[in-house]
Amino acid sequence: MASAFSPQVVTANRLRVGDVVYLAANDDWVPELTDASVATDAAQLSALEAIAAKAVASQQVVGVYAIDVDVSAGSPKALSVKERIRAARGPTV
Amino acid sequence: MYRYDEFDHAFVNSRVAQFRDQVGRRLAGDLTEDQFKPLRLQNGLYLQLHAYMLRIAVPYGVLSARQMRKLAFIARKWDRGFGHFTTRQNLQLNWSKLEDAPDMLAALAEVEMHCIQTSGNCIRNTTADPYAGVAPDEIEDPRVWAEVIRQWSSIHPEFLFLPRKFKVAITGAAEDRAAIAFHDIGLRMVKGRGENAGKIGFGVYVGGGQGRTPYVALPLNDFLPREHLLSFLEATMRVYNLHGRRDNIYKARIKILVNALGVDEFRRQVMAEWSKIEKPSIDLPASEYQRIAKYFAPLALAPKPNEDNVIAARRASDAGFARWLRNNVMAHKIAGHRIVNISLKEPGKVPGDATSEQMEAVAALAEQFGHDEIRVTYQQNLVLPTVALSDVGKVYDALLSSGLATGNTELITDIIACPGLDYCSLANARAIPVAQEIAKRFADPAKADDIGPLRLNISGCINACGHHHAGNIGILGVDKKGTEHYQITLGGSPKDDADIGSILGPSFPAEEVPDAIETIIGVYTSGRISKAESFLQTYRRLGAKPFKEALYGPSKSSTQRIVEEV
Numbered sequence: 001m002a003s004a005f006s007p008q009v010v011t012a013n014r015l016r017v018g019d020v021v022y023l024a025a026n027d028d029w030v031p032e033l034t035d036a037s038v039a040t041d042a043a044q045l046s047a048l049e050a051i052a053a054k055a056v057a058s059q060q061v062v063g064v065y066a067i068d069v070d071v072s073a074g075s076p077k078a079l080s081v082k083e084r085i086r087a088a089r090g091p092t093v
Numbered sequence: 094m095y096r097y098d099e100f101d102h103a104f105v106n107s108r109v110a111q112f113r114d115q116v117g118r119r120l121a122g123d124l125t126e127d128q129f130k131p132l133r134l135q136n137g138l139y140l141q142l143h144a145y146m147l148r149i150a151v152p153y154g155v156l157s158a159r160q161m162r163k164l165a166f167i168a169r170k171w172d173r174g175f176g177h178f179t180t181r182q183n184l185q186l187n188w189s190k191l192e193d194a195p196d197m198l199a200a201l202a203e204v205e206m207h208c209i210q211t212s213g214n215c216i217r218n219t220t221a222d223p224y225a226g227v228a229p230d231e232i233e234d235p236r237v238w239a240e241v242i243r244q245w246s247s248i249h250p251e252f253l254f255l256p257r258k259f260k261v262a263i264t265g266a267a268e269d270r271a272a273i274a275f276h277d278i279g280l281r282m283v284k285g286r287g288e289n290a291g292k293i294g295f296g297v298y299v300g301g302g303q304g305r306t307p308y309v310a311l312p313l314n315d316f317l318p319r320e321h322l323l324s325f326l327e328a329t330m331r332v333y334n335l336h337g338r339r340d341n342i343y344k345a346r347i348k349i350l351v352n353a354l355g356v357d358e359f360r361r362q363v364m365a366e367w368s369k370i371e372k373p374s375i376d377l378p379a380s381e382y383q384r385i386a387k388y389f390a391p392l393a394l395a396p397k398p399n400e401d402n403v404i405a406a407r408r409a410s411d412a413g414f415a416r417w418l419r420n421n422v423m424a425h426k427i428a429g430h431r432i433v434n435i436s437l438k439e440p441g442k443v444p445g446d447a448t449s450e451q452m453e454a455v456a457a458l459a460e461q462f463g464h465d466e467i468r469v470t471y472q473q474n475l476v477l478p479t480v481a482l483s484d485v486g487k488v489y490d491a492l493l494s495s496g497l498a499t500g501n502t503e504l505i506t507d508i509i510a511c512p513g514l515d516y517c518s519l520a521n522a523r524a525i526p527v528a529q530e531i532a533k534r535f536a537d538p539a540k541a542d543d544i545g546p547l548r549l550n551i552s553g554c555i556n557a558c559g560h561h562h563a564g565n566i567g568i569l570g571v572d573k574k575g576t577e578h579y580q581i582t583l584g585g586s587p588k589d590d591a592d593i594g595s596i597l598g599p600s601f602p603a604e605e606v607p608d609a610i611e612t613i614i615g616v617y618t619s620g621r622i623s624k625a626e627s628f629l630q631t632y633r634r635l636g637a638k639p640f641k642e643a644l645y646g647p648s649k650s651s652t653q654r655i656v657e658e659v
Contacts, residue, residue, distance in 0.1 A: 017190040018144035059122045063140055081577055086142055091515035093525045
């Protein structure tokens with residue numbers, strides 16, 4: 001039996017400046033995790049990753065990967081400490 | 094200090110131009126990230142958690158005021174107005190932009206600085222005793238040899254693609270202030286005995302390091318005539334380059350090779366290789382040594398009285414000054430002068446961080462009172478190596494107004510901490526906030542003074558950039574089922590009695606770490622024979638048992654608890 005799919009969003013850094021960004025609607029890359037598009041199944045994630053690959057190829061972003069998120073409160077929230085710190089766009093100190 | 098010659102200027106400027114072209118091609122899409130990444134890393138540019146990070150080499154931790162001002166300028170113009178001094182005596186800027194990096198490198202080149210070989214599997218910045226050239230216990234100034242190694246190792250064609258990164262440390266003093274036992278190669282200048290009596294050479298140590306497999310370096314050569322340093326290093330590097338593992342990144346450092354072969358067999362192979370080397374083709378000619386040594390000629394300082402009535406009076410009336418004087422101001426080899434340590438460890442602040450304004454304040458002090466010399470220490474502090482005793486009070490006042498007068502050198506609040514998960518993409522846990530909370534817990538200067546000399550080091554992952562293995566108290570951040578936990582080790586030392594700390598027991602969540610440290614300190618202060626017995630001495634005398642029992646209770650051994658925890 002296939003394991004349940006965890007909701008995920010696709011993140012990266014802007015190539016020119018390094019800022020943390022998330023893939024959102026209309027193929028936009030946005031700074032707020034809460035604005036990111038959430039993949040709720042493997043097909044949706046593949047679609048997001050395909051969009052991200054084009055953004056890599058067109059020198060928009062670098063270092064693309066998917067992260068697990070919690071969507072129980074509506075908008076996505078990072079699960080790992082590392083991704084929560086990244087989403088805050090700065091250190092905790 | 095060393096000044097670039099025509100070749101140095103041309104080389105560094107050509108690398109800036111080369112990198113500018115590479116960045117241009119990357120932004121235009123002519124280079125993929127896979128193609129570009131090794132190029133940016135060769136110029137010290139990492140992609141970290143939030144942004145690009147530029148690691149700037151500070152050769153053997155030596156800076157002029159002009160260079161420090163330029164670092165402040167770069168941090169202000171292209172970063173966020175501060176920098177982080179590291180345990181390799183370098184400076185990291187955490188908010189750099191790729192599009193600005195060529196301009197940042199060009200600005201560095203203006204003051205004879207660069208970021209070359211601050212990353213990659215090559216010979217990194219050689220670290221050195223921060224008191225080099227001024228310490229009373231010094232046999233010979235190691236900066237000359239550190240510069241020789243810098244020139245030899247820079248774009249050395251054989252050693253740019255080693256199995257793994259390679260770190261060298263050097264000291265010329267009786268006391269090891271460069272942690273040479275925790276380096277791939279540690280060099281200690283020594284006086285020869287027997288047939289070498291009257292000569293100065295190097296004791297060579299190999300295979301030290303921290304990370305996931307920590308080792309204290311082993312003796313490779315008790316006395317290497319100093320004129321043969323480069324050929325011997327070359328032979329050692331060749332053996333490592335040939336036999337070091339390239340199939341497993343975790344087993345690729347020279348320490349693994351040395352301990353797999355055994356140091357005797359490793360030495361045999363080095364000696365065999367060395368015997369085949371045509372030494373004059375590699376060793377430094379005496380004339381070249383003399384040329385470089387001139388840059389490090391001792392200052393023409395007239396000895397002065399070692400007492401100063403104004404300083405003495407202020408020491409008696411100003412407790413803060415007295416504490417700073419006692420903890421941060423050290424003896425200098427010339428009477429009437431002092432070595433001034435500038436702490437970047439004000440409790441509550443980020444260890445090793447300095448703002449552009451603070452960098453400029455230190456530069457101004459170096460110009461006005463410090464003969465234009467600044468040092469960076471691997472403990473993430475700064476040093477003015479030569480200050481006249483009569484100027485020490487003025488330096489203190491200026492430091493006070495810049496928030497740099499914390500008198501805690503080598504005390505419990507002088508914490509080494511890596512950037513941790515707040516910045517670093519490799520980290521498992523945060524190091525900075527834990528360091529801040531511990532420092533605040535022991536912020537009362539009288540408390541820290543009472544505890545006495547103590548090294549407390551924190552790393553945010555097993556790579557150990559925060560030197561936790563070498564801390565008298567070491568703290569390692571680990572990821573435990575998605576939460577940050579901290580494992581405590583005791584008994585490490587980076588000095589002449591170098592040792593690796595032992596894990597005390599199960600890890601603690603962040604909020605419990607300050608209490609745990611306070612408990613450990615309580616065992617020490619109640620168990621020490623006298624205040625003259627340091628934390629490390631007490632630990633070595635008592636063993637781990639009373640510390641374990643105080644932390645975990647006597648009913649279960651920590652081994653049982655670890656098993657249960659797993």
